[in-house]
Amino acid sequence: MTTAPGKRPRRSDPGRKERLIDVTLDMIAEHGVAGTTHRKVAAAADVPLGSMTYHFTGIDELFTAAFTKLADTTADGFEEALGSANRPEEATEAVVGLITGELLGSRRNVLLTYELYALAARNPALRQITDSWMARSRTALARHFDPPTTVMLDALIEGLAIHRTLALNPMPNSVVRDAVTRIVTPR
Template sequence: MSTTQPAPAARRKDPTRPERIARAAIDVVAERGVDKLTHRAVAAAAGVPLGSTTYYFATLDDLLVSALRQAAADDVAQMRQWAEGLGDNGDLATALADLVLHYLGPARLQTAVQHQLYIAALHKPALHHASQEWDNALAELFAARTDEATGRALSVVFCGLLLQGIVRETVPGRDEIEMIFRRVLTGAAES
C-alpha cells in the first residue's frame, strides 16, 4: 500500500505567487522605473526563482499588465475605503481636496509609481485595457456620490491634479484644489 507524501514546501503550489510577483513588479518600477523592469529583477524582489516570473508572465508586457491591475485594485480598494468613511453629509469638494493632498503628500511615491504604470500604456497597447478599467472604476466610485457624467469629470480632474502634482516641484494649494472640485460640482448642479 502506497501513501502519497505531500510535495516538499518549495514545490507546493503557491496560490499567492502571481500576486507577490505583481507586487514585486510594482516595487521594481518604484525603484528603477518602467524601462528597467526585467523578469530577473522582479524574481529577486519577489524572492522567487526566475522561472516563476516567466511561468506566470511570459512577457514583460504581461508582467506590466499584472502590475498595473494590482496597483489599480489596491488604489480602488483604498478609494472605496475613503468613500465609505465620508458619510452622507460631508462636503465632497473638501474631501476630494484632502484626498489629493494625501496622494501628493504621504502617498506620493505610490502615486508616482501608479502613474508610471498607467502612462506606460502610451507605448504598450497591452496595457490599454487595464488602464481603461482603472479609469472606469474611479469614475464609478465618484459617480456613486454624484451622477455618471459628474463622476467621470471628477475622475478626470482628480487624475489630472495628481499627475500635475507629482511632476511639479510644488504641490497646488489646498484652497486651489478645493476650488477646482467645487467648480466641477457646481457646474454639475447647474446642468
C-alpha cells in the first residue's frame, strides 16, 4: 500500500469501537458523565477525534453503548453466578457472592452504576437499559426463588452492594449472609 508523500497510511483498527466503549466506561468512572467528553475518550483510546463520529453520532449514543455494556456485563455475571447453583443453599451463597464480590462491589462498578442511574433518571431512553438489566437480574434470581423473594433479593443485592462499597467500615460477609438468609427462608 502506498500513500501520498506527507500522509500517514490508514490504520486498520477493527477493535476501535469496542475500545472506545471500554475507554468511555473508564472515563465515566474517573470523571463522571459530566466530565467525560469526546476529546477525553479519543485521547485515552489513542484515536483521532474525528473518528469518534464515525462510530457514534454523538456523546449520548456513546454513553448508551457504554452503559449497555455495563448492564450486560453485570447481568451476565448474575446469570453465571446463579446458573451454576443447583440447590437452594448454593443459590443463597451465589447471592451472597454477588453482594460481596467484585462484580457489584468494586468502587469502579458502583461509580458507573450511580452515573447510569443519575443519567437514566433524566433520560427516559436510558431507562430501557436499566429496565432490561433489572429484568435479566430478576430472571436469573427467579430460577431459584419465588416472585416476591426475587424482587426483595434484587433490591437487597443492589442496596447492600452500594452500602458495602460506600461505608468506611463495610458490613462483614456474615451480616450479608444473614440478611440474604432471612429473606430466602420461608416463614
